[in-house]
Amino acid sequence: MKLTFVRPNLFDGRSFDAMHPLCFAILKSLTPADVTTAFYDERLEYIPLDDPTDLVAMTVETYTARRAYQIANGYRSRGVPVVIGGYHPTFLPDEALQFADSVVIGDAEGVWPQVVEDARNGRLQRIYRQDDFPPLAGTRPDRRIFKGKRYAPCTLVQYGRGCKYNCNFCSIRAFYGTVLRQRPIGEVIDEIKRSRSRAIFLVDDNIFVDIPKAKELFEALIPLRISWSCQVSIDIAHDSALVQLMARSGCINALIGFESLNPKNLAQMRKAWNLKFSDYQTSIKVFQDAGIMIYGTFLFGYDHDTVDAFDEAVDFAIGNKFYLANFNPLTPTPGADLYRQMEDEKRLIFDRWWLDPNFRYGHATFHPRGMTADELTAGCLRARMRFNTYGSLLRRAWAPRTNLRSPFRFGVFLLSNLISKREIMSKQGRQLGSAAPLEQDAACGLALARRPATAKPQAVGVSP
Ligand code: B12
Ligand code: SF4
Structure with missing residues (x-):
């Protein structure tokens, strides 16, 4: 067969x-x-x-x-x-x-x-x-299947599945329910060793669902002397010792969902905990003092966003010298609570945007309250373009604790920015499928x- x-x-x-x-x-x-x-x-x-x-x-x-x-x-x-x-x-x-x-x-x-x-x-x-x-014990991904293919030079490894939070736009809770599972740490370490890769992306949606275990994982990563990246929720910044341990174990960058600078929007998306322990500025400092580069992501279109929200977010991302950032229109996907809400409120522009031949990547899929759908589309594109200008790149590069910490870090910063710039422009406005x-x-x-x-x-x- x-x-x-x-x-x-x-x-x-x-x-x-x-x-x-x-x-x-x-x-x-x-x-x-x-x-x-x-x-x-x-x-x-x-x-x-x-x-x-x-x-x-x-x-x-x-x-x-x-x-x-x-x-x-x-x-x-x-x-x-x-x-x-x-x-x-x-x-x-x-x-x-x-x-x-x-x-x-x-x-x-x-x-x-x-x-x-x-x-x-x-x-x-x-x-x-x-x-x-x-249970996830015993998972042994067979990577020989990727042999000979030109993928980005980093190895994806999954430690756990599920997230303790339940942001209303996200698919994770709908897929994994409230069950949080982690693999035995020994198996994860063994998998990383077998991959012989020096660059690892831990793809967990939130690596901190169990903090004592996360600490154990980081301790076990130290001797491997690898560089790794991950996605984290910003609330862990209240434990600066943990963030320092994360950095010591090889974490060089972390994707953090800031989503919005407006606390009312955060409350609406069930992400008010982003500001539970400290304001954004204090949390950012904890990561950057530890030497971790930040990839900030932002969503637009919640009820308290107006057309001013785009520039505010870009200024914030450039001012804080994020090594990467993304600015996306809020997009309701099936399974997420947000989708049902938009359906109930009859605010969806397409019946099923993912199949609709008229939908274009990066475009609004619903009618926001604080601006028009076209303003949402245009604002996100403008934000991405502003963040990705060469002027912004130069300003963000000058960050001795993070983006300029070593020639290797600067290489990662430069390459990621150039790839990101090219990909953003190549995807925007395209029809899904053929x-x-x-x-x-x-x-x-x-x-x-x-x-x-x-x-x-x-x-x-x-x-x-
Ligand atoms: C890493 C990642 C990325 C990476 C790319 C990863 C890659 N390999 O290409 C990057 C950062 C580039 C990325 C980009 C995007 N991503 Co992404 N990504 C992830 C993330 C965090 C991990 C993916 C992963 O490796 N999972 C581990 C594997 C083992 O799990 P899995 O793929 O789900 O597979 C299991 C089951 O689903 C099932 N299964 C899956 N496929 C099949 C097929 C068969 C035949 C069978 C039997 C079973 C099966 O069995 C598997 C083992 O149990 C997931 C969240 C997550 N936890 O999965 C989001 C996620 C998949 N991404 C998501 C999105 C929206 C995107 C973007 C569209 C964002 C954007 N606006 O541009 C883009 C474009 C994606 C694309 N399709 O090209 C959403 C998708 C939601 C949805 N409803 O479809 C997710 C779920 C995040 C979220 N919080 O909602 N992503
Ligand atoms: S913290 Fe991240 S993974 Fe968890 S529910 Fe919110 S958006 Fe999804």
Whole structure:
């Protein structure tokens, strides 16, 4: 049996900043050894639809759903069954089943071997559901699947799943519930050692869900002498010893969701705890004194935002010498409480923005209260452009404790900024997926896929 893993892109095209999609290393590790596997990442390469295969497995996020469905149409029109999993199909299995033969809801662990076995025997079920949250001990991602592909030079490692908070725009609580799981620290350290990588991205949504364990992890990281980055909630800044330990263990940068400078917005998004222990300025100083570079993220469109909010946030990010920052329109995704609220209040611009051919990346998807939808779109773009000018880069570079701490740090700062600048401009305003309508000539949805000149695209409708 041959199994093909596919990672769809947001658009019909290639990207420059692709990172390893960790879920496929996990799926590969759960796949029986006698199954031949192939793996294609559309961010790096064309998907060769005509390569013979018995089953296709795709991961789907809300932003990649349109593209994923087009690719699924392409495979199914060739008679190849498609199974999909990940965030989006977990939240909207019925939608996903219109485009796939089978949907896996939740974590792959504990379910995937059964899916492969059923596919082998020609009796794939429509839905596989991982209702439990299986313990994470024993996870051994098989990274050989990424060999030969040009990913960003950093290794993604997951220590835990879930977050203790419940911000109303976020998908994490909806996906993982209130269950917080961590892997045994020894297994994480062993995985990092085996990867032989000196640059690690700990992808946990919030690495501090269990502080004593986080301390144990950081102590265990010290002897490895690696550089690592992560995502953290800003409230940990009240424990400066912990932040210093984090830095000593090799943390060089941290993504922090500031989201808004307005406390009323923070309260509305259930993130008032951002300011629970101290103001932003004090918290930032704790990280930067420890030498940790900050990647600040901001969201716009909550009720107390006006058109002035964009410039205020950019001034704040440049003034605090963030090594990177992002300025996004608030985007309601299925599963998150915010989506239900926007639906109830009839403020959504599109029925399903992720499938709508008129939606463009970076554009508003709902009607905000303090400005128009167009002002929200334009304000976010202007903020990104202002933050990414060469003048801003020069001002932010001059930060001896962080961005200029060493030639290596400065290299990371410069390279990340140049890549980020290029990616922002290449994504803004693009249609998700390809231009072809989902419901019509499905194979044409893959205009860029290399197909033999003789092969005729087959028209396929949406299956029931
Ligand atoms: C690291 C990361 C990134 C990295 C890129 C990672 C990469 N490899 O390319 C960066 C920073 C670039 C990034 C960018 C974005 N991201 Co991101 N990212 C993450 C993060 C934090 C970790 C991803 C990860 O490695 N997880 C670990 C793996 C093991 O988990 P997993 O992929 O969920 O897979 C498990 C299950 O879902 C399931 N599964 C998944 N796929 C499949 C497929 C099959 C067939 C089966 C059986 C099972 C299965 O089994 C797996 C093992 O249990 C997640 C949050 C999270 N905790 O996952 C957000 C997350 C996925 N990102 C998100 C978003 C919105 C984005 C952006 C769109 C943001 C933006 N506005 O630009 C962009 C663009 C994403 C894109 N598709 O190109 C959202 C997606 C929400 C949604 N509803 O779809 C998440 C959930 C964050 C959040 N808080 O809401 N991201
Ligand atoms: S702290 Fe981060 S991961 Fe946790 S719920 Fe809020 S946005 Fe999501």
